[in-house]
Amino acid sequence: MKEPEITEELIREHGLNAEEYARILDILGRAPTFTELGIFSVMWSEHCSYKSSRIHFRNFPTSAPWVVQGPGENAGIIEIGGGLCAAFKMESHNHPSFIEPYQGAATGVGGILRDIFTMGARPVASLNSLRFGPLDDPLQRHLLSGVVSGIAGYGNCIGVPTVGGDVYFHPCYSGNILVNVFNLGIVKKEKIFRGTASGAGNPVIYVGSKTGRDGIHGVTMASEEFTDDAEQKKPNVQVGDPFTEKLLLEACLDAMDRDLIVGIQDMGGAGLTSSSSEMAGRAGTGIELHIDKVPPREKDMIPYEFMLSESQERMLIVAQSGKEEELLEIFRKWDLEAVVIGKVTDDGFLTVKWNGKTVAQIPAKKISSEAPLYDRPCKRPSWQDGLQDLRLGAIGLPEDYNRVLISLLESPNIASKQMIWRQYDHMVRTNTVVLPGSDAAVIRVKETGRMGEAAGNPLEMGIAMSVDCSSRYCYLDPYLGGMHAVAEAARNIACSGAKPRAVTDNLNFGNPEKPEVMWQFVNAVRGIGEACRVLETPVVGGNVSFYNETKGAAIYPTPTIGMVGIFEDVRRHLTQGFKREGEVVALLGATKEELGGSEYLAVIHGIEKGMPPSLDLEAEKRLHGLLFEAVPLLSSAHDCSEGGLAVALAESAMAGGIGAGVSLGPLIAGGPARKDALLFGESAGRVVLSLAGKNMGALKGLAGKWNIPLFELGRTGGGSLRIDSDINLTLGELSGAFNDSLRRHVEAR
C-alpha cells in the first residue's frame, strides 16, 4: 500500500470531523502524517475513546472496600478473600459477528480472555449475552448457529468453560445482533499486573501472532451505523486462533509469575496503537516503537497498517531492563514469537520509527486519555408517551391458561437454551458447581480450599455470575429498565445463595448522535447507577457499544449487566429445581397487577407497551439479605422473571423432576384482580422457594425480620404442575414445550 495525500476526503473517511481535525493540528503544531492520521482516527473513535459516554459515568458508584481495581484498566478486580481476587470484564463484538458470525464471536471471546490474563489472572469462567432477530428468518438461524459455534470453537479449545449466559430474540436485533462476552479470572492480590509502561529505558516486547492487514479500522467500523455494504466489511473482521492464544496465556502467566514484567496489555481494538499509547499514557511516560521489527504476516505492509492492524493473539509487554533474555526464553519454550520492538522513554511521546525514520510522534496522553469529550444533546422521544400508555381493560382474558403457559414455555426467549450450552464445554477446569440453565452460574475457587488447608480452614469459596438485561423494559422506560437489569442480575446471584458484590456492564445502544438514543443512554445509565448504589454493587468496569443501527433503525436499548457474587463456602449454594416431594412451595415478594412489557403481553397478545414493573430497590436489597440468611432453610430458590410466577413454578418443577400443587389464593388480597397478571405478570423482587415444612416457621421469622412478604402456596409432589383450577400440565407436557422448542425453531425448516 502507498501512503495517500492528506485531503479533506481522507480525513472524513477516517471518521474525524473538522473540529477534531483542527484539534489534531493544534496538538501537533503541523499537519499529521498518514500514520498519525490513522492513529488519531482509531484512538478518537467512539469505541476507543468513549467520547460520547464518558461524562455520564460519573453516575456510577465505583468503589467499595472489596474493590481492588475500578474502571479504567483492562478489567475490574474485586477481592474475594484469602488473598485472592476476581478480575472480570464484559465486551461486545456485535458488528463483526453480524458480518462473519463464527470469527466475529470467536475473536470476541479471544479478546475478553486477553483482557483478563493481561491483569495476571487465570481465566476460569466465561458467560455470554446474545441477541438475535426472530428465528423464522433464515439469516438469524445462520447467525445464531455461527455465533454459538464461534464461541464454542474458541472457548472449548482454549479450555475456559462457558458456564452461563442469556439469549433473547426480538425483531429490533434482526439487522444488528448483539454478542457480549464476559470472562472472569482468578489472581493473587499481590500478583496483579496493570497496563503501564513505567521505567524509562525498559524494553518493549511484542509477543504472539504475526501482524497482518486483518481488522484494520475494526474500531472505526464499530463506531458507525451499518448500511447495505456490510458484506464488503468482511475483510475488517479478524480471524481467531485459540491455540496460539492458549500458548500466549500460559506463557504470559508463567512470565508474570517470575517477576520479569513491568506492564502488559493485549492488542485488542486499535492494536499496537492503543496498547502502546495507553500504557505510556497511564504511566505518564513515552514509548518509542521500531515497527520495522514487528513480525509481518504479509508483504509490503506500511507503518500505518502495522499500527492499525487488529490481528489477534498479540500482547505488548514492558519488561524489566536486563531481564529481557529470560523473558524471551519463556516465549521460545511455548514456540511463540517475541521481539524487542522499542523502549520506554521519558518524553511523553508515542514515537513510531520505520527503518530509523520517524513516521509518527504524538503526545501519548493526548490520544489515550485526552480524546474529545461530548455532552451530546438528549431528547425524550415523541413516541415514548404512546409506548407507556397501556390500557389493560381492552385486553381480554385468555380462555385456556394451560395453552398460555405452554406458549410461553415455547417462546424462544423463555425456552431452555440447552441446545446452545451443550455445545460449550462448561465443565473444563473442574470448578463448575451449578451448570448452565440456572439462575446464576456457580464455580468453586479451588485455590482457596488449598491455601486455606494450611491455615486450618479448607473451605472452598465460590463465585456466582449472571448476565442480564430486559431490553423491552429498557425500551419502555430506560431509567426503570436500567434498574431492573441490575436488580434482576443481583437477584439471580442471591437466588444461588451468594452475596452480590460488583458489576461490569456492556451498554449497547443506537447512534448517540441522535438525541433520542442519547436520552435512552443517559437514563439507562442513571438507572444502573442508582440500582448499583442501593444494592452496593459498584461498577468496576465496562464497555460501550454505540451505533447499533442498521439503515437508521436502532436496537432497543440493551445495557447488559454482568454481576459477580461471592460464597464464603461454596457448599452453601442453591439451585432452582424442587428437591423432594411433599415440601412447602412458597413465594417471597409482592405480586401486583403489572403486565407492562411482559413476555405474556408480547407473545399472547402481540403488545409491547406499558410501564415495566415497579421496582423498590430498598426492598430488593432486603430480599437479598433475607435469602442469604435463609440458605440453610431452603431446598430451592428461583427468580420470578419473564413469564411470571407460572413459568417460574414450571421451571422449578422441570429442573427438579418433581411436580407441585399450588393455589395463588393467598396473593389475591391486595394483589392483581386479573388472573393473567397473577399467573404471568412480572412483578419484580419475587422468588419461588421450596423448603421442608419444619423450616417454614424459621423462614417466617426471617421474612418478618427483613420485612418481605412471604406466602405459602402449596406443596411439591406428583408428576404434574397444578395451579388452582387454571393449570394442570404433566411434567412431560411442560418439558416437551420447554426443552425442545429452540431446536424445533432452529432445525425444523
Next chain:
Amino acid sequence: MIGVIVFPGSNCDHDCYHVMKHVMGAPVRFVWHKERELPAGTEAVVLPGGFSYGDYLRTGAIARLSAVMGAVERFAKKGGPVIGICNGFQILVESGLLPGALLRNSGLKFICRDVFLRVENSSTPFTNKLRPGQVLRMPIAHGEGNYFLDAAGLKSLNENNQVVFRYSSQEGAVTPEDNPNGSLENIAGIVNRQGNVLGMMPHPERCAEAILGNTDGRLLFESLLAWLSGNFEKPGARASGSFR
C-alpha cells in the same frame, strides 16, 4: 509417581493433576511434550484432554509426533499403565497404541453433557474397583468422539474383551438412543490387547469430587492407585517401582 503429559493446547492437564494430587493424594508431575524420556520413577502416564496443537489437521495427529510420545510408547510396551482421556484417547489411536479412529460426532456438533456408561471390563489397572455391568455417570465434552474400527478389528476387540465402557441408559441398556456421538457399538472406552493402555472419551477427572455433584470418576483413580500399590494382582506385565 504419575506423569501428566502436557502438550501445547492440552487443557485438562491441570484437572488431571488436581485430581491425582489434591483429591487422591498421589504424587504427580507434569511432563512437557519436548521431553524425550519420562521422569525416573514414573509409574503411570495420563494423556489429558484438550486440543493438542489446536487439533489442527486432525485431532491428535500432530501430538503423536511430539518427542515425549516415543517415551510413552516404550513405557506402554513394557506394560506401564497409560490412560488417555478425550484428546488423550484421540492421540492414542493416532499413535497406534490403540486400534481404530475417532471421527466427528454424528450430530456434527461439540457435545458437553453427562452420559451413562456400562462397565464391560473390570480387569484393567483403571477399572479393578468396578464390576462388569455397573453403570457410571460421567461427562463427555468433545466434537470428535465417534469411535470407528473395521469389522475384523471390531471382532477381535470384542473377542479379547478390549471394550471397557459403552454408552448406555441409566439402567445399563446399550441402545442407539443412548449413543451420543454415533460410536460403533456405543463404544466409549477401550484397552489395548495387553490391557495396560486405556483410551476413553468421557472425563473421569470431572466427576471425582462431591462438590461437583458426582464422584463416579473417582473409582477409576482408586483402581489405578490400588493397582500400583499391588492391592490388585493383575496377570501379566506390570510397571516396576513401588508406590507410596
